[in-house]
Amino acid sequence: MSERILNIENLKVSFDTYAGEVEAVRGVSFHVNKGETLAIVGESGCGKSITVQSIMKLVPMPPGRLKEGTIEYLSTDITAYSDKKMQHLRGKEMSMIFQDPMTSLNPTMRIGQQILEGVKKHTGLKKKEAEEQIIRLLTDVGIPNPDKNMLRYPHMFSGGMRQRVMIAIALACNPKILFADEPTTALDVTTQAQILELMNALKEKFGTSIVLITHDLGIVARMADRVAVMYAGKIVETGSAHDIFYTPKHPYTFGLLKSLPSMDLSKETKLEIIPGTPASLINPPKGCSFADRCKYAMNVCNRLEPPENEISQGHAGSCWLLDERAPKVDLIKGEIL
Amino acid sequence: MSEILVDVKHLKKYFHISKNQILKAVDDISFTIEKGKTLGLVGESGCGKTTVGRTILRLYKPDGGKVIFKNQDIYALGKKGYRELTKQMQMIFQDPYASLNPRKTVGAIVGEGLDIHKLYQSKEERAKRIKELLALVGLNHEHSNRFPHEFSGGQRQRIGIARALSVNPEFIVCDEAISALDVSIQAQIINLLMKLQRELNLTYLFIAHDLSVVRYISDDVAVMYLGKIVEKSSSGELFKKPLHPYTKGLMAAVPLPDPINEKKRIHSILSGEVPSPINPPNGCRFYKRCQYRRDICLEKTPQLADTGNQHLVACHMVHAEQW
Amino acid sequence: MEDNMTTHEANDFLFTVEAAIPHSQLAGSNLSYWADAKRRLLKNKVAMISLIFILLILALSIVIPATSSYTYDQQNLSNINSAPSRAHLFGTDSLGRDLWVRVWYGARVSLAVGIFGSIIPSLIGIVIGGISGFFGGKLDMVIMRAIDIIMCVPSMIYVILIMLFIGSGQIPLIIAFALTGWMGTARNVRGLVLQLKEREFVLASKALGASSASLIFSHLIPNTLGIVIVSITMGVPGAIFHEAYLSFIGLGIAPPIPSWGQLANLGTAVFRIFPYQLLIPASMISITMLSFNLFGDGLRDALDPKLRN
Numbered sequence: 017m018s019e020r021i022l023n024i025e026n027l028k029v030s031f032d033t034y035a036g037e038v039e040a041v042r043g044v045s046f047h048v049n050k051g052e053t054l055a056i057v058g059e060s061g062c063g064k065s066i067t068v069q070s071i072m073k074l075v076p077m078p079p080g081r082l083k084e085g086t087i088e089y090l091s092t093d094i095t096a097y098s099d100k101k102m103q104h105l106r107g108k109e110m111s112m113i114f115q116d117p118m119t120s121l122n123p124t125m126r127i128g129q130q131i132l133e134g135v136k137k138h139t140g141l142k143k144k145e146a147e148e149q150i151i152r153l154l155t156d157v158g159i160p161n162p163d164k165n166m167l168r169y170p171h172m173f174s175g176g177m178r179q180r181v182m183i184a185i186a187l188a189c190n191p192k193i194l195f196a197d198e199p200t201t202a203l204d205v206t207t208q209a210q211i212l213e214l215m216n217a218l219k220e221k222f223g224t225s226i227v228l229i230t231h232d233l234g235i236v237a238r239m240a241d242r243v244a245v246m247y248a249g250k251i252v253e254t255g256s257a258h259d260i261f262y263t264p265k266h267p268y269t270f271g272l273l274k275s276l277p278s279m280d281l282s283k284e285t286k287l288e289i290i291p292g293t294p295a296s297l298i299n300p301p302k303g304c305s306f307a308d309r310c311k312y313a314m315n316v317c318n319r320l321e322p323p324e325n326e327i328s329q330g331h332a333g334s335c336w337l338l339d340e341r342a343p344k345v346d347l348i349k350g351e352i353l
Numbered sequence: 354m355s356e357i358l359v360d361v362k363h364l365k366k367y368f369h370i371s372k373n374q375i376l377k378a379v380d381d382i383s384f385t386i387e388k389g390k391t392l393g394l395v396g397e398s399g400c401g402k403t404t405v406g407r408t409i410l411r412l413y414k415p416d417g418g419k420v421i422f423k424n425q426d427i428y429a430l431g432k433k434g435y436r437e438l439t440k441q442m443q444m445i446f447q448d449p450y451a452s453l454n455p456r457k458t459v460g461a462i463v464g465e466g467l468d469i470h471k472l473y474q475s476k477e478e479r480a481k482r483i484k485e486l487l488a489l490v491g492l493n494h495e496h497s498n499r500f501p502h503e504f505s506g507g508q509r510q511r512i513g514i515a516r517a518l519s520v521n522p523e524f525i526v527c528d529e530a531i532s533a534l535d536v537s538i539q540a541q542i543i544n545l546l547m548k549l550q551r552e553l554n555l556t557y558l559f560i561a562h563d564l565s566v567v568r569y570i571s572d573d574v575a576v577m578y579l580g581k582i583v584e585k586s587s588s589g590e591l592f593k594k595p596l597h598p599y600t601k602g603l604m605a606a607v608p609l610p611d612p613i614n615e616k617k618r619i620h621s622i623l624s625g626e627v628p629s630p631i632n633p634p635n636g637c638r639f640y641k642r643c644q645y646r647r648d649i650c651l652e653k654t655p656q657l658a659d660t661g662n663q664h665l666v667a668c669h670m671v672h673a674e675q676w
Numbered sequence: 677m678e679d680n681m682t683t684h685e686a687n688d689f690l691f692t693v694e695a696a697i698p699h700s701q702l703a704g705s706n707l708s709y710w711a712d713a714k715r716r717l718l719k720n721k722v723a724m725i726s727l728i729f730i731l732l733i734l735a736l737s738i739v740i741p742a743t744s745s746y747t748y749d750q751q752n753l754s755n756i757n758s759a760p761s762r763a764h765l766f767g768t769d770s771l772g773r774d775l776w777v778r779v780w781y782g783a784r785v786s787l788a789v790g791i792f793g794s795i796i797p798s799l800i801g802i803v804i805g806g807i808s809g810f811f812g813g814k815l816d817m818v819i820m821r822a823i824d825i826i827m828c829v830p831s832m833i834y835v836i837l838i839m840l841f842i843g844s845g846q847i848p849l850i851i852a853f854a855l856t857g858w859m860g861t862a863r864n865v866r867g868l869v870l871q872l873k874e875r876e877f878v879l880a881s882k883a884l885g886a887s888s889a890s891l892i893f894s895h896l897i898p899n900t901l902g903i904v905i906v907s908i909t910m911g912v913p914g915a916i917f918h919e920a921y922l923s924f925i926g927l928g929i930a931p932p933i934p935s936w937g938q939l940a941n942l943g944t945a946v947f948r949i950f951p952y953q954l955l956i957p958a959s960m961i962s963i964t965m966l967s968f969n970l971f972g973d974g975l976r977d978a979l980d981p982k983l984r985n
Contacts, residue, residue, distance in 0.1 A: 059535035060506075174626045204397035204627060205562065209606035209620035231536060234608030237615040257612040275540030276610055277569035279592065287544050287569075290537040293505045316688035341689045352691075410883050439885030452876035456898045465894075466884040516880065 021192055021225060022048040022071070022110075027085035029063075029070045032078060036298045040066045042249035043084070048193060053219065053226040055236040055257075057272075058246035061294060064229045067246075068195045072112055073102045090192075108138040111186040115198040117178035121170040127181050128166030134188045153184040156221070158214055176207035183214065190222055197229045212238055233276060237261060242330070245269045248295045248305035255331030265333045268306050270347045304336065312337055312345055312352075358388040358423060358524060358556050359409070365417035366401075366408045376631045378404040380580035381418070383657075386573075388523070391550065391557040393571030393588065395564060395603070397627050400577040402560045406526040409558065410442055411435060422524070440470055443517035447529035449509035453501040459512055460497035463487065466519035486515040490545060507538035514545065524556045532561060543570060564607050568592050576600050579630050579638040582657060586664035596666045599623070599639050637669070645670045713902070716978040723974020726967040733964055737783035746774035748781040749932040757950050766956050769942060778934040779956060785935040786964070789846055789919040789928075793853035794911030800854060801861025802897070802904055808862065809869030810892055816866070823859045831856040835918065836927060844930045849922065853915055861907055868900045902979035909972035913965035920961055936961045 029041040041063045048054050056064045069075045071087055087095045089109065097105070106112075114120045122130060131150045135141060141149060147166075154162035157180040170178055179199060186194055196215065200208035212235065219226055228239055236243055236257065243260040245253045245268065253266040264270045274288035281287070295305040304310070307317035316336050325338035336342055344353040366379040378401040386392045394402045407413045409420050411427060420427045427438055446452035453462055463483050466472070473479040484494040490511040501509055510530065517525055527546065531539045543566065549555055561567050567574055568588055575585040576597065584597040595601045602623035609615060625642045634640070637650040647670065655667040666672070717723060741748065752772035760767040766775035808819040838852040872878060878895050886894075916936070922928030923937030924944075931938065936957045943954030 059537060176626045205564075205606040206397065206602055206621070206623045207626050209608075210624070212608070213621050232608065233536070233610040234615070237610045237612040238608040238620070240612070261610060261612050272536055273610060275537050277540075277543065277565050279565055279568065279609065281569055283547075283569065283572075283588075286547075287540040289540040289544055291541070293507060293538070294535075312691065314689050314691050319688070336689070339689070343689065343691075407879070412879055412882055436885040439883060442883075444880065444883045446876040446880060448876055452880055454877040454881075454895055454899070457894075465881060465886070469885050469887075469890070513880070516884070520884065 018049040018052070020047050021050050021090055022227075023086075023088040023091075024067075024071065025086045025088075027067065027070060027087070028083040029066055029075065030081050030083055032081060033298075038297050039249055039300055040080075040297055041070065042297075042300065044246070044249075044251050046244050046251060046254065048225050048227055049242075050192070051219070051223045051225055052241040053228055053239050055228045055230060055240035055243045056246055057230055057233065057236050057243060059231055059294060061297070062246040063249040063297075064246050065197055068112070068197060068227060068229055072106060072110065072195060073097065073099065074112070104138075107134045107186075107191065108189045109191055110193040110195065111189075111191045112195040112197065113179070113182045113186050113199050115201050117175060117182050117202065118170075120182055121178060123170050126167050126169055127173075130181075131166070131185050131188050134185055138189045149188070150184075153188055154181075156187070156218065157181070157184045158210075159184070174207075175203055176210060179203065179207075179211055180214065183211075183218070187218060187222065187224070191224065193225045193227060195227045195229070198231070199228070200235065201230075201232075208235075215239070233261075233273060245272070248300060249297055250305065250334065252306065252335065253333040255327070255333075259328070259331040263331075264347065265327050265331070265338060266306075266335045267310050267312055267337070267347065269333075271311075304334075311350070314342065355390075356388045357385045359386040359558070360421040361385070361405075361409065361418070362421065363418040364405070364408060364415055364420065366404050366413055367416045370631060374631050377401075377580045377633055378630060379408060380633075382577075382580075382582045383418075384575055384582065384585060386524075386556055386558060388556055389550070389554050390572040391559050391570055393567035393574040394558060394560045394577060395562060395567050395574060396577035397562060397603075399579075399627055399630055401580040401630065402577050403528055405577070406444065406528045406558060406560050410444055410526060411438075412444075436470070440466075440520040441522050442524045442526070443520065443522040444526045444528060445510075445513050445517050445530040448533055449506045449513060450501075450533075452513050453509055455501055458498045458500060459487070459492075459504075462501070462512060463497070463515045463519055466516060470520055472520065482519070486519055489518065489549070490515045491541075505538075506534050507541055510534060510538075510542055511545070514542075514549070518549070518553070521553075522555070524558070526558045526560065528560045529562070530559075531566065532563060539566070546570065564592075564604060565609075576603070579627070579633055581638055581667065582665075583639065583668070584664075584666045585657065586662070590662060590664050594664075596660060596664065596671050597639075597668050598643050598645055598670075602642075637667075713978040717974055720974040720977065723971050723978075726969075726971040726974070729963065729967040730971060733783055733960075733967075734787060737780050737787060740780040741777055741784065744774070744777045746777045748778050748934055749773065757946065757953075759950075760952060767950070767952055769953060770946060775939075775953065775956065778939060779936075779960060782934040782936045782939050782957065783960065783964075785846060785929055785933060786916050786919055786937070786961070789849050789853075789935070790912045790916035790964075790968075792850045793857070793915035793919070794908050796850060796854040797857030798861045798904060798908045798911060801858035801863075802865050802900070804858060805862035805865030806869055806892060806896065806900075809866035810873065810888070810896065812870070819862075820866070823862060827859050832918075832921075835922065839922065839927050844927060846929065849919055849928055853918065857911065857915070861904065864903065864907065865900055868903060869896050872896050872899055906972055906976045906979060909968060909975055912972075913968040916961065916965060916968075 025045050027041055027044045031038040031040055044067050058064045066075060070082060086093055128150050131153060132146055135146050135149055150166055151162045154166060159165050159177060159180055173181065200211050203211060215226065218224065230236060240257045242256055243254065244251045245260065247268050253260065253264065253269045260269060264273060271288065271290040275290060277287055290309050292309040295301055301307065303319050304317040304322050307313045314336055322334045322336045324332050324334045326332045327338065337345055346353055362383050363381050364379055365381055368376040368378055370376055382405065384392065394405060396402050404413065408415050415428060422442065430438060460483050463486050464479060467479055467482060473482060483497055487494045487497060492508065492511050504512065531542050534542060547570065550557060559567060559570055571588045573585065574588045574591045575582045578599050584600045595604055605622045606620050623642050628641060635654065636652055637655050640646050640650050649669050655669050657665045657667045658672060659665050660671065750773060755768055756770055756772040758764060758768045764774050764776060766779055769775055804819060808816045834856045835852045838855060839848060842848045842851065878891060881891055881895055919928050919935060920937030920940060923935050924941045929935040929938050939957035940954055943957060947954045
């Protein structure tokens with residue numbers, strides 16, 4: 017059994033707005049093992065970014081509010097950590113890269129300097145050693161001529177190169193977890209392929225665990241060892257990449273996979289769709305939040321929240337269809353058995 | 354052979370950034386679209402695909418070339434002719450937030466085209482038409498006096514589609530019409546666009562960067578790189594047998610939802626990134642990133658030429674069959 | 677799981693009857709832009725108190741001169757420089773005129789100059805800035821350079837020159853402000869229009885065949901209105917202040933018509949002996965300017981689209 021480095025139990029995060037309480041994260045539990053890539057996948061507004069930002073304590077509070085739950089890092093409860101205490105963890109133990117490499121770099125600072133900040137803070141290396149470390153890092157992330165390029169400013173780099181710099185900053189102190197929030201969404205496909213390849217290579221080299229947040233199922237398939245599918249502030253299904261892609265058990269996961277036009281679908285066949293729009297997180301429905309869009313909704317779904325059911329080792333789903341009393345349904349054929 | 358609706362001939366659109374800097378966003382491209390068909394236009398950011406769409410609709414003034422729409426040269430039309438033309442050619446935009454005026458109600462947005470072209474006799478007729486249009490795109494007609502911010506991204510995109518359809522166009526440019534939407538909503542909009550095409554016999558220019566969506570929705574596909582079309586063929590042929598090294602690289606880079614094969618496949622065939630389209634070099638624009646480059650690629654700009662079966666490629670190496 | 681068991685009902689595991697919910701539900705709040713702005717403005721206490729002050733001053737300036745038994749120019753040389761009393765709430769001045777009436781009559785003058793002296797130049801600015809931004813190119817360059825040149829001389833100098841030419845009084849003041857105050861608004865509006873012009877909803881309208889006029893009036897201007905309203909509100913105290921300043925140095929409003937600046941001017945002469953004659957009009961100017969500024973701040977926050985959620 018591999019070592020668990022991060023364990024989240026029943027995390028609930030809300031935002032107080034004039035329109036009422038927005039329940040962005042509504043009881044999320046998951047864990048991250050050493051050296052694995054966990055993908056959290058879901059559509060916009062499902063709470064995937066807020067989940068990760070709450071773990072890093074990057075959610076502004078207020079208006080945000082951590083209502084419930086525990087966050088354990090290496091078996092230490094860090095739920096109540098102050099910002100000061102978190103500063104020692106951020107960058108050194110866990111770090112984060114964001115979607116937009118343009119706005120997450122300081123435009124007035126040379127990139128070498130920006131990497132140095134983190135290195136100096138956490139390692140106390142001398143200037144000479146730190147500089148060598150920076151050159152090593154830039155080489156690792158595939159930036160050519162690191163000794164010259166470290167003296168340049170962010171605007172002199174392309175989008176892909178900037179994301180490489182961001183990765184270098186994030187990995188500067190060799191953290192145990194890298195949170196990547198839609199790291200390639202702002203990039204072109206061919207650049208995206210390069211960045212994903214780089215992330216995989218660095219994961220192998222340093223043994224870093226990656227928590228990858230994305231809406232792109234292709235990227236999940238490419239990167240993830242394990243997957244958590246989020247919908248309306250909850251994890252509806254979790255399992256290995258194989259479980260999720262080849263034997264999905266939650267109708268939402270299945271619908272999501274089906275709504276992609278696969279490479280062999282002809283123009284004559286209609287795409288399967290999930291009708292409607294995601295549930296509101298202000299006063300979310302009291303039953304299953306997917307019920308009103310679900311083809312297989314039963315009476316119970318509108319009344320009670322589905323519990324988590326284990327399907328097989330490591331594969332679990334929150335859906336009443338998985339209850340033993342529910343009628344058996346073949347999602348692929350769309351038939352009730 | 355069916356009727357050609359849109360015929361783009363040697364279209365050019367340059368932006369003058371400063372005295373010595375010219376951004377050749379669209380540089381001598383030609384294609385035709387048959388009535389009732391969809392041409393997919395793919396490429397990465399900065400390749401000029403959006404500019405193509407906007408120049409075809411005369412939202413930008415071209416720097417050369419012609420667009421023949423139903424046997425008339427649209428750039429030769431006067432003010433009145435252009436107004437008539439806007440009834441036949443329409444556009445659906447990428448950003449469902451920026452493309453609707455936040456101060457107007459949905460009814461006013463959808464009704465704008467009706468007002469401009471006086472497409473109704475009475476107020477009742479106008480209201481009825483708006484109701485029909487909203488129903489056509491799957492929206493509730495009771496929402497016509499609501500404001501755009503009340504709607505979700507997918508619903509807003511439906512409003513944008515209803516606006517485009519209000520004037521009964523024959524040809525619609527879909528400029529990244531689904532790329533800002535969530536996956537489950539994308540499928541809804543794709544299905545809607547295809548249903549409308551069947552019912553109203555619409556012709557689409559479908560501009561996108563998502564290859565699998567383009568493959569699914571298009572009859573023909575053209576691949577753009579730095580202002581030029583590098584490859585064009587029927588959708589099936591192109592995805593089965595890509596010829597241009599750029600097309601091959603682009604296809605390899607797309608991650609597919611199939612973990613077993615994905616983890617084995619090599620994705621990044623292409624090194625480097627798309628260079629700036631300002632003052633592009635002579636010769637083949639793809640030269641810098643191409644693994645098959647030869648000296649001739651620097652000297653002579655490759656032209657689109659048929660390799661048989663209406664599969665056009667602009668690459669010296671493909672035509673010389675040296676690899 | 678356990679506690680759920682007990683609450684299950686007989687038909688729980690039957691499929692629901694096909695629910696028809698395809699696209700009917702709405703995601704966001706149902707307030708229009710203006711309704712939302714109003715809601716936020718009403719919630720802003722400071723802005724509302726300022727607004728009450730402004731309305732109160734406006735109302736009193738209309739009512740008091742009309743109902744008082746004194747008039748602004750009625751002299752009573754037997755009762756000069758009397759301190760505030762029952763008969764004369766703000767006292768009398770050196771010609772025995774009732775200051776209570778004169779202050780509220782002065783409010784009429786000052787507010788009129790302030791409000792129109794802000795609205796009119798703003799309207800000019802909107803038109804010029806809108807044209808400049810919308811048509812762009814050479815026209816834009818010419819207009820912008822012209823504004824640069826006009827703006828490099830302090831506007832007070834223009835105002836004083838204009839006043840010397842056309843004489844003093846309320847209307848000449850407003851004309852002078854109109855001729856000199858539009859440049860800032862023009863620049864702002866031009867910048868906004870340049871941004872809006874590239875927005876997709878404007879392109880969409882263009883693609884629908886909309887004429888330039890309809891683009892300007894139905895898309896561009898309504899979307900700049902919020903900012904323009906704020907700039908008008910913030911411009912009012914500036915105009916009041918300029919009027920006071922000009923009257924103070926003897927150029928603005930001609931006696932015997934009082935304005936706050938006039939009153940302050942007259943009050944300065946006797947400040948050491950009868951300080952109330954300066955302090956009263958001076959505080960009126962301050963309170964009014966402060967109210968307009970605070971209300972303008974509130975308006976800006978209420979109309980700022982970035983603060984919406």
